[in-house]
Amino acid sequence: GENVEQHPSTLSVQEGDSAVIKCTYSDSASNYFPWYKQELGKGPQLIIDIRSNVGEKKDQRIAVTLNKTAKHFSLHITETQPEDSAVYFCAAREIQGAQKLVFGQGTRLTINP
């Protein structure tokens, strides 16, 4: 089955700087890669996703890039703000069977004022 590795596990950046979180996946057939943001004590929420037919997608200050050859994808947050502090999860959707999402281990992002 699919396996997703996420790095780093913790990330601390100064407010206004950029943050990058990276994930690798094992199944080259996977075709859907979402990113979720989880605030303290709450459930994760989808913030951006990308499908395998595109290499980059942007939504205001966040962007995701996908390199299918290398089987990795990254989340980029620019002009970080205190409200960006949260745990971020990447995921990849399995092609086989029930097409479940397989999640990375999570990255705790802290924005320092």
Next chain:
Amino acid sequence: DGGITQSPKYLFRKEGQNVTLSCEQNLNHDAMYWYRQDPGQGLRLIYYSQIVNDFQKGDIAEGYSVSREKKESFPLTVTSAQKNPTAFYLCASSPRAGTGRSGELFFGEGSRLTVL
């Protein structure tokens, strides 16, 4: 408003007791999921259901049970056989495959279970 409701938000249990976590959705989604979250381990799938009256084991199903008698409801029972039940439990749902937004998960706010 449409969404997923989990209850209770906090639950304490004595060792040896079974406990049931509730999950209800009014999004008309076909698929529902239960995940367990432990620090540093991401989200691990316990059980999932793609249709009423059918469910499948996930990666860590031992010590848990579920039912799917109604489309809106997917309760999770943490049994006394679960060796380390203290965790944050998340329920999620998603539209049926092929609807354009399939694959996107909508999560509840979670239930934190503590075994005393």
